[in-house]
Amino acid sequence: MSMPFAKTDALPAAAVEELGRPSGPRIRRIRAGNAGPFTFMGTNSYVLGEGTVTLIDPGPEDPAHLAALLAALGGERVERILVTHTHRDHTGGLSALQAATGAATLGFGPHQTPPGPGAEGADHDFQPQHRLADGATVAGEGWRLTALHTPGHCANHLCFALEDHGILFGGDHAMSCSTSVVIPPDGDMADYMAALARVAAREWSMLLPGHGAPLAEPGALLHALLAHRREREQLVLVALGQHGPAPLEVLVPAVYGPIDPRLVRAAGHSLLAHLRKLAAEGAAAEQAGLWRGR
Template identity: 55%
Template sequence: MNIPFLRQDEAEYGRAQNVAPGVRRVLCQNPGPFTWRGTNSYIVGEGRVAIIDPGPADEAQLAALLEATAGEVVTHIIISHTHRDHSPGAKALQALTGAQTYGFGPHMTPREAGGEGGDHDFKPDVRVADNEEIAGDGWRLTALHTPGHCANHLCFGMEGNGVLFSADHVMSWSTTVVSPPDGNMRAYMNSLARLRDREGQDSLYLPGHGPPLAEPMPFLDALAVHRRRREARVVAALREVGPSTALALVGPVYGPMDPKLVGAASRSLLANLEMLAEEGVVTREGDAWAMA
């Protein structure tokens, strides 16, 4: 089953685009191999609004968000997770609007423990627990704790219009990087299954990167199949080449790939290996992995 990625996106940088009833998207110009065209910020409501994921500390994105909400009041700044392309922009936005920040909590993995990709400065004014609601004028969101990509990752279901803000847990343009120790493949798969169980509630995903994703349930199925196939290839590669590091397995598992992506691929393989170790399928000695 191939994943039906969406890689046609005509959104203009810095210009608010209506993507669902009561929701506008503003695309940040921070393209890259892991952000694709950039980070999506979302404006929820009208008049008194929330901004989900203001993005990196980027003056152009801040100006675009302020322009898009001119004449309105920003009452909430909501953070899906504390990666540096999503949450650092909250600081300047809050200074200019006075809005409170909302999120699951600070980044959960210290820098010295492998949390180098995290925004360690962000601490929400209001901590939002799993299944807790965040509400404003004319809108209501339910927070869903969906760890896997990031331990404090939240998706948000919007009441009344079938929208789910899927952030980086489900992106329309690519699979999600799962990089230990903050990333965890078992948690990612469980979170994916949790969203799949919401069939009938969510008809449109608004991701952290990439265009809106309609009819998301077949997409979730394809993501799950992809991960299971990747796990099977990891096992097959270990059986063929013998004890190996995650980095050495990139070639046998993925085949030829862009050198810029090898590091991220090895991190995802490490997440697969850690899950297989939990299941007793593989063992680890130092950096080397082998069949149990």
């Protein structure tokens, strides 16, 4: 299906984009220069408020990005650093930023699964000073954020809803530029689809994603992302009927068709997540690395 993605991002790395005014609190976006097949043009960091501020996602370990964040702050006090999830392109810069600001760190919790297969990019060192459960709130002058536990892409993923303004800080759960990769065992497709349905059920005026440009009125995209996952699941069932029992290497091209070679591994991860969901529902089974429908 055609997806209403925003495939461009005009903000240069290290530049500052002003968002959120005049009716709401000041919001600034600073993009890191870590462009790649899984990070699009780079990871977004957001500064919320003015004077005493909250920062969402410090981004990768990168002196240039740290310098850009500190320059954007211009002497303001960082009261807290919120972390959407424990992938290093979002948390790698945390230690240096915390050392420079003394800010407290907040997140859902440490990475939920141990090192091992499927743990690429995970930050197992992250330990928030304050844990945010689903529904927890963080407030500043003229604004209030609600933490939404949205597992799937990462088991400890949080989105942040800017209450009274309809703005969603989507992290990697909902991005304006692409779908999210779901990598088992930490990633879980059933969790992802349930959390996406929860977010899509609300009306939002703006999506501020972990990667990609801000997107106004993101409802159509959120519903399209959910429909895309449901359609993909049906393609998986068809492929199992036509090719099963079969390994992932056979099922990936059958389900995804021709794709960028750099994305084949990611497609395999998400396909495995779909297969595990279907197996839990009794619609698929695996034996010795071969998958079949049931």
